[in-house]
Structures are given as C-alpha cells and as structure tokens.
Amino acid sequence: MENILHVSQLSKRFGKKQALSNVEFTVGKGRIVGLIGPNGAGKTTIMKAILGLFSYEEGQIKIDNRVVSETSHQALGKVGALIEYPAIYPYLTGLQHLQLNATGADVNKRIARLVKQMKMDSYINRKAKNYSLGMKQKLGIALALINDPELVILDEPMNGLDPQATKDLRDVIINKAATGTSFLISSHILSELEKLVSEVVIIDHGQVIKQATVANLNHQENDFIVLKTSDDTQAKVVLHEAGILVVDTPGIVFNQTATRTLAVVIKTLVQAGIDIYDVVHQGEDLEAALLSILHNETKEA
Structure with a gap:
C-alpha cells in the first residue's frame, strides 16, 4: 500500500522532558488511522510535529514523499487539520470563515456541498460568537475539509458533538476516505473511534507501542x-x-x-x-x- 504519511524515528524534547522517542508509523492513502493512548502520551505533540509547528531533534516526517519540518511546509498544501480548538473569529459568520479559507475552483459549490454534508445550514449565516461548542467544532472540521485535502489530521474531533452530529461526522469521514482521502484521528472516545478507523497507532509515554489493523489487534481472553x-x-x-x-x-x-x-x-x-x-x-x-x-x-x- 502506498503511504501518504511516513513518520520515522521522530524524537522531541521540551526542556528536560522527553516528549517523543523514536516514533515511527505510517498512514496509507485512503486509510483512516486512529492515534490512541493515555492522556499525556504524546498524541497532540505528534500531530503538531506533522504540521511543522515546531522543530524536532531527530527523525523525519514525509507527506507524499516530501519532507515536512518547521522550515519546510510545501507538502502541507495537501493537508487539512483541526488541532485542539478551532480558530474562530467571533464576528464572522460560518459562511465567511469558509469563504476566507477556500481556494481553487468551484469554491461556492464546494462550500454548499460541505455545509449540507455537515448539516450546518440552519446557522451557517450566523456570527460565530453565537455558536455553541458543537457548532464551533463542526465549523473547525469543515475548515479542515474545505479544500479537499489528501490528508486530514483531527485531534478530538467529536469534542462537543451530540450523538447525531457524531454520526453525521462519521459518515462524512467514511465517505471522504472512500474517495481516497486519508485521516489521522486522535480521540479518547474509543467506542466512536472504533466505528471509523481501519487501523490504530498506540502510543504511550512518547513511544509507539504498536501499529496494527483493528481486526488484527491481539484479542486474547481478557477480563x-x-x-x-x-x-x-x-x-x-x-x-x-x-x-x-x-x-x-x-x-x-x-x-x-x-x-x-x-x-x-x-x-x-x-x-x-x-x-x-x-x-x-x-x-x-x-x-x-x-x-x-x-x-x-x-x-x-
């Protein structure tokens, strides 16, 4: 399988703390991969490193065979992301956010299609300052998807979503993956993540413990x-x-x-x-x- 993302021997320190140690995993094209582990394991740090948000001491990150680093962002043109909290301007409407961020051809058609898919029609023309947490989260996800990226990185995307919105998001992600979009998703809601991902990368204390398909995880007799x-x-x-x-x-x-x-x-x-x-x-x-x-x-x- 051809990989869209390859993280190799990635290590990162913050002062005296070893945040990441020899992290290595891949994301195949059209695959939905879950990044899971305990709180503080290093999941968000890995995602930020992939997005070139800080330097790292050792290792290499490649997106579509192009190196990504703090000073090399060319490959990120193929990437959409939502990390931690969406960047929302309170006095702009949801529609204005999408219009500001959309690039390329058929912008209006793509915006209309995505708004319908995310079921944001009823509030897309309201100012974001009046949005609930779930509405802001859906807007942040829509911003990550608006330019049809080849790789989408989502950190806790179900945060603030009610059960119906969670299902709607799941349907959007699965449909996008079916057309070739790759996803790296971190979530502590494992019951929902399991309905999405084809494989997982398990991280603990800044190290990858295992990468495996969900079907091939070690299902021994556990109680x-x-x-x-x-x-x-x-x-x-x-x-x-x-x-x-x-x-x-x-x-x-x-x-x-x-x-x-x-x-x-x-x-x-x-x-x-x-x-x-x-x-x-x-x-x-x-x-x-x-x-x-x-x-x-x-x-x-």
Whole structure:
C-alpha cells in the first residue's frame, strides 16, 4: 500500500522532558488511522510535529514523499487539520470563515456541498460568537475539509458533538476516505473511534507501542474490570501494596485473568476502608485491546 504519511524515528524534547522517542508509523492513502493512548502520551505533540509547528531533534516526517519540518511546509498544501480548538473569529459568520479559507475552483459549490454534508445550514449565516461548542467544532472540521485535502489530521474531533452530529461526522469521514482521502484521528472516545478507523497507532509515554489493523489487534481472553471507589488514588496505592497490578490509566482498571479475582480486590479495598461505588466489566473491543496492551507494557516495565 502506498503511504501518504511516513513518520520515522521522530524524537522531541521540551526542556528536560522527553516528549517523543523514536516514533515511527505510517498512514496509507485512503486509510483512516486512529492515534490512541493515555492522556499525556504524546498524541497532540505528534500531530503538531506533522504540521511543522515546531522543530524536532531527530527523525523525519514525509507527506507524499516530501519532507515536512518547521522550515519546510510545501507538502502541507495537501493537508487539512483541526488541532485542539478551532480558530474562530467571533464576528464572522460560518459562511465567511469558509469563504476566507477556500481556494481553487468551484469554491461556492464546494462550500454548499460541505455545509449540507455537515448539516450546518440552519446557522451557517450566523456570527460565530453565537455558536455553541458543537457548532464551533463542526465549523473547525469543515475548515479542515474545505479544500479537499489528501490528508486530514483531527485531534478530538467529536469534542462537543451530540450523538447525531457524531454520526453525521462519521459518515462524512467514511465517505471522504472512500474517495481516497486519508485521516489521522486522535480521540479518547474509543467506542466512536472504533466505528471509523481501519487501523490504530498506540502510543504511550512518547513511544509507539504498536501499529496494527483493528481486526488484527491481539484479542486474547481478557477480563478487564473497572472500579469506581470513594478514593481512587488511595485505592491504587492499596492494591499496589497488595501486589495487584493496576493498568496505568486515570481510573482503576485491572485484568482479572492476569492478577487476582474480583473478590480478592474487593476484599482488599473494603479492609482498607475504601467504599466501592461501581464495578464494570469491559467488553472485547478496541478499548479492551488498548487496556490489554497497556497492561502488558506496565507488567514488562
């Protein structure tokens, strides 16, 4: 498969902090790739590096076989992006935003088609200062798509979208990919991301742990348990002292098949005076696969 994006041995430091270390992955033409991992893993930093927003110490980024760096942006003419928050001018309408950013032929036709696809007709002529968070997000995504880029980079695109808007966006992305557009998407909403992506790049602590198709992820027999307690921080300490391995995520997550039974975990927490509010079994899906990989990384470390 021909690749539109190739990130090779990318390393980046911010002061004393090693933000990225030998990051390497590809995005094939017409593919939808998910960039996933815990908070602070380096996902947004990778996306900003691809867009040439800062220099990096080692490695190389190529878009359509052309190098991208802080001083070399020619290849970015083929790229559309939404990173973190859309850049919105409050006193311009949504339509004026699109008109300012659209280039090339058939501008008005492309704008009208995209507004219809994104279902923005009812407010596209209103000033952006009156937009809700979801409306601003849809406008930001529309700005990333307006010039029919070959590669689209989206950081948390579902942020602020209601279920219907999320489905509408999913349909737009899938249709674009079917015509050859490539996507690199970061999202913490793994249940939605799983409906979109054909493969994932898993990153943790600034390093790529694995790149694989969703179908080929390691779906071993996993029984992940997610707990909500009266004091999650102290609960992690108690479980660690008891030799019970917890996955390195914001919540309390452990692999029942790899550590102890749920009964032992509950007994350990109750004896420590920690109340348990909720217990959820994770299904065998993208989220479970991610937890399994992160669990194995924690165990090997």
